[in-house]
Amino acid sequence: MNRLEKSIDDLMESYNVYGLVNHAGGANLPGRESVEDILRGLDELIFPGFRENGGLDHNNLRLITAETVNRLARKLIREVEKSISFSARNGNFSCGSGGCHAAAELIVENFFGELPRIRQSLALDMKAAVAGDPAAKSFEEVIVSYPGFSAITVYRLAHFFWTAQVPLIPRMMSEFIHGRTGIDIHPGAEIGDSFFIDHGTGVVIGETTVIGRNVKIYQGVTLGALSVKKGEGGRKRHPTIEDDVTIYSNATILGGGTVIGRGSTIGGNVWITASVPPGTVIYTKTGEQAAKALG
Numbered sequence: 027m028n029r030l031e032k033s034i035d036d037l038m039e040s041y042n043v044y045g046l047v048n049h050a051g052g053a054n055l056p057g058r059e060s061v062e063d064i065l066r067g068l069d070e071l072i073f074p075g076f077r078e079n080g081g082l083d084h085n086n087l088r089l090i091t092a093e094t095v096n097r098l099a100r101k102l103i104r105e106v107e108k109s110i111s112f113s114a115r116n117g118n119f120s121c122g123s124g125g126c127h128a129a130a131e132l133i134v135e136n137f138f139g140e141l142p143r144i145r146q147s148l149a150l151d152m153k154a155a156v157a158g159d160p161a162a163k164s165f166e167e168v169i170v171s172y173p174g175f176s177a178i179t180v181y182r183l184a185h186f187f188w189t190a191q192v193p194l195i196p197r198m199m200s201e202f203i204h205g206r207t208g209i210d211i212h213p214g215a216e217i218g219d220s221f222f223i224d225h226g227t228g229v230v231i232g233e234t235t236v237i238g239r240n241v242k243i244y245q246g247v248t249l250g251a252l253s254v255k256k257g258e259g260g261r262k263r264h265p266t267i268e269d270d271v272t273i274y275s276n277a278t279i280l281g282g283g284t285v286i287g288r289g290s291t292i293g294g295n296v297w298i299t300a301s302v303p304p305g306t307v308i309y310t311k312t313g314e315q316a317a318k319a320l321g
Contacts, residue, residue, distance in 0.1 A: 055112060056105040061198045064105065067098045068183055072145055076169050099134050106130040106192055113193045133190050144182050147219050151178050154220040158242050173207035174223030184213035217241075218269070225275075232264035234282060239269045244294070246276035252299065268304070 041047050070077045071094050074087065107130035113119035114126060121129040155175055156162045168175050184199040196213035204210045208227040211217075215231050218239035223229055225245040231237075235249045251263035262282035271286050273279070274294040279286065286292065287304030296308050296315055308317050 054108055056108045056194055056198065058198060058202075060101060060105055061195060062202050064098060064101050065180065065183070065199055065202060067094060067101075069179070070094065071098065071141070072148065072179065073169050076166075095138060099138065102134045102137070103127070103130045105195060106133050106187075109192050109194045113191070118193070119191060133187075133192060136190070137186055140186055144186070147182055148179055150219040151175065151221050154222040154240065154242070158222045159224055173209060174226040174229075177203050177207045177209035177211055177223065177226065177229075178217075178221055181211040181213060181215070181217065185215075185217075188213040215264070228276075234262045235264040236266040238267060238271070238288070241267055241269070241271050241273075243273040244275040247273050248278045248280075250278065250280050252281045265298075 066077070071091070074091070107126050110119050110121060110129055110133075111126045114121050152165050152168050152175060155168045155172060156165060162168055162172070180199055180203040184196040187199075188196040200211060200213050209223060209229045211229075211231045212233040212235070214233040215235040215237065217231075217235075217237040218241070220240045221237060222242045223244075224242065228246040229243060230248045230250060232250050234251075237249075249265050249267065254261075254263055264282060265279045265284040265286065267273070267279075267286045268288040268290075270289045271292070272290075273286075273292040276295045277292045277298070278296070279292070279298045281299050283301070284299060285301040286298070287302050287306060289304055290302050290306045290308070292298065292302075293307070293309035295310055298308065302308060302317070303319065306317055306319050308315065
C-alpha cells in the first residue's frame with residue numbers, strides 16, 4: 027500500500043506541474059457524454075420518428091416537439107455556458123453585461139430559430155444523395171443508413187455554434203460523428219446546399235475549406251492544407267470547391283489558394299496543389315496526371 031500512496035503523491039505532483047485538470051474549483055468544461063446526448067436528441071428533433079423503436083404519434087407531434095425542444099434547450103444552455111465561460115476566462119469571448127448564462131440562453135434561442143433552415147439544407151442534401159447514388163432507393167434509406175449524410179447533418183449543426191464563436195462544443199460534435207463514420211468535417215468549413223458524400227470513409231475537409239452547391243465527393247478525399255506554421259492558422263489554408271464539382275475517391279486537393287472551377291471533375295488518386303479552370307477533367311493516365319477541358 028505504501029507504493030500506492032507514493033503513486034498518489036506522484037500524480038498530485040504531476041497535476042501541479044503539468045495541469046490538465048478540468049478546472050477543479052471553477053466552472054467545468056462541457057461534458058462529452060452531455061454533448062453526445064444533445065446530438066442524439068437533435069437528431070430525433072430533425073428527423074422525428076426515425077430514431078425511435080415505436081412509431082411516432084402524429085396527433086401529438088407538436089407536444090412531442092415542444093417537450094424535446096425545451097429539454098434540449100436546458101441541456102444546451104448549460105453546456106454552452108460552460109464553453110463560453112472557458113473562452114471568456116481566456117480573453118477570447120465577452121459574455122456582456124448580462125453574464126455568460128444570459129449569453130448562452132441567447133445563443134441557444136438563436137440556434138433553435140435556425141433549425142428550420144438547417145432542415146431545409148439537409149432536405150437538399152438528402153435529395154442530392156438519392157439523385158447521385160443509384161444504390162439509394164429512398165429518402166428514408168439515406169436518413170437511417172448513410173454515414174455521409176449523418177456526417178453532413180452533424181456538420182450543419184456544429185457549424186452554427188462555430189459561427190457563434192462557441193468553443194469546444196463544435197469540435198466535440200464533429201469528433202463524435204468522425205469516430206462513428208470515419209468522416210472528418212471541420213465545423214468551420216463553409217459548405218453549400220445539395221452536398222453529397224458517397225461511401226465516405228476517410229474523407230477529410232479542413233477548417234477553411236469552401237464548398238459550393240451541388241458538389242459530390244467520394245471516399246478517401248482530402249481537402250487539406252499545405253504545410254503551414256502555427257502562427258498562420260488564421261489565414262485560409264484549405265481549397266475552394268466551386269459549384270457542380272465531382273471529386274472521386276482518394277483525390278487530394280491542398281492549399282488555400284487552390285480553386286477547383288465550377289463543373290470540373292477530379293478523378294481518383296490525383297494530387298492537386300494549383301487551381302483548376304471551370305469545366306476541367308483531371309485524371310491519371312499511365313501513371314501521370316493529365317487534364318482536359320470540357321468543350
